[in-house]
Amino acid sequence: MIRIGIAFAFLANSLTAFIAPQDFLNLLNASFIPNIIPIASSLFVVLIGVNDALVAILLFSGGRAARMIEWWAIVWLIGVLIIKATGGGYLDALEEVAFVSMVLALVTQPEVINR
Numbered sequence: 451m452i453r454i455g456i457a458f459a460f461l462a463n464s465l466t467a468f469i470a471p472q473d474f475l476n477l478l479n480a481s482f483i484p485n486i487i488p489i490a491s492s493l494f495v496v497l498i499g500v501n502d503a504l505v506a507i508l509l510f511s512g513g514r515a516a517r518m519i520e521w522w523a524i525v526w527l528i529g530v531l532i533i534k535a536t537g538g539g540y541l542d543a544l545e546e547v548a549f550v551s552m553v554l555a556l557v558t559q560p561e562v563i564n565r
Contacts (some may be wrong), residue, residue: 452552453516456523457509459549460502467499474498480537501526523553 467474474495478484484491505526508519531546 453509457506460506464499464502467495471495481533482536520553520557
């Protein structure tokens, strides 16, 4: 069930990137990201939406690829946490710690989580 919940979080973020991209643009532009990526922030938001959609689909589907996707989700969520923290969204960054912890539990304790 944790995997499904995380998948829904990624789905919601993907939809937000396409329906309300300004939310992501505001977040990105307040962080250090525009200074280090060689593409426009608006294109980066599209890439975020695609990434999050793919992660959501793969998490929903489970299977053998799930473990690899869970590790990618951890890396991605840590990146989101850093972006939120450097953009001044400290409480939002704290929320990301919860998501990272849940996915980390999926990866490190499958025998407990998948009972």
